[in-house]
Amino acid sequence: MNQLPTGETIEKAVLLAGRAPSLHNSQPWHWTFDGRALRLFAVPERRLPAADTSGRQMLISCGIALNHLHAAMAAAGWRILVARFPDPNRRDHLANITFQPAKIVTDGDRARADAVLQRHTDRLPFAAPTGWPDFETVLRTTFDPADATLDVLRDDSRPALARASEMTASLRRYDSEYHAELQWWTGHTVADTGVPRQALISPEERQRVTVGRQFPTTTGAPRRGEITDDHSVILVLSTDGDTPDHLVRCGEVLSTVLLECTLAGFATCPLTHLTEVPRSRAVVRELTGHSRLLPQVLIRVGTAPESTQNGPATPRRPLAEILDMTESAEQVT
Secondary structure (H helix, E strand, O other), X not given: OOOOOOHHHHHHHHHHHOOOOOHHHOOOEEEEEOOOOEEEEEOHHHOOXXXXXXXXXXXXXXXXXXXXXXXXXXXXXXXEXXXXXXXXOOOOEEEEEEEEEOOOOOHHHHHHHHHHHHOXXXXXXXXXXXXXXXXXXXXXXXXXXXXXXXXXXXXHHHHHHHHHHHHHHHHOOOOHHHHHHHXXXXXXXXXXXXXXXXXXXXXXXXXXXXXXXXXXXOOOOOOOOOOOOOOOEEXXXXXXXXXXXXXXXXXXXXXXXXXXXXXXXXXXXXXXXXXXXXXXXXXXXXXXXXXXXXXXXXXXXXXXXXXXXXXXXXXXXOXXXXXXXXXXXXXXX
């Protein structure tokens, strides 16, 4: 086997990594490949300044893409070595990735890469995830707890979360920049970004999901009428700090959680609006019981009826916009 992946292998992996979820499907990442090393950059121009004032979610999204790339390369027979933040003069240069041939490609490697395409953000109400205690035990073995702390919130914390979610919406009720940004990015797609109308929910459906972000609503017959209330398990990923390294690593853990849940047949919905506003973020931190940790993202996990589990694929930017290949890369065979 060649000691370096081909340009075609890199292209396929980057394309798969581009399926990573991001705030309002903004896709704030860019890659370059010179034939030996793949480099990941954040794209500050794609940060959403009203919702993501500090750029935390931009970096978390890039971390998700990095771990999605890991899954894609493992399925292609490669292990990756990551050098994080290699250039102190470029804050947007997040990682250099080099490669080693894998001794074997397992069925688990292939399944996790397949899960990248199967996963989607589902904003509808969920039934409770079956067999959760056993799955949680396995889930906690799939990532390094030094990268992020995973908490499963007690079911009796749901009213407090619902109040915090409503408080977040109330605090932003008159924030014209936030609402203009939200309207721009949701309900349609522009240049293969944004949240399509089909991925939104109706006012009636939103009433059954009390901890979701208040997106613009859509019309149509109510879906999942048999699920009168959301019974998802709610997870929280927290970190020791808000440094870029903390945030990228948290994104990598989030990717692992989403893909493992997908492999288990669960539906998922990441939630970040509760960590965007300091007051609601403080509520989430209190619910986790960790006074020194910083909540970064919540995830609803549950079961969706098979008839509605797979929603429309959200568009993604084409490969030519997210990957630059140098001449030396094109010569690698």
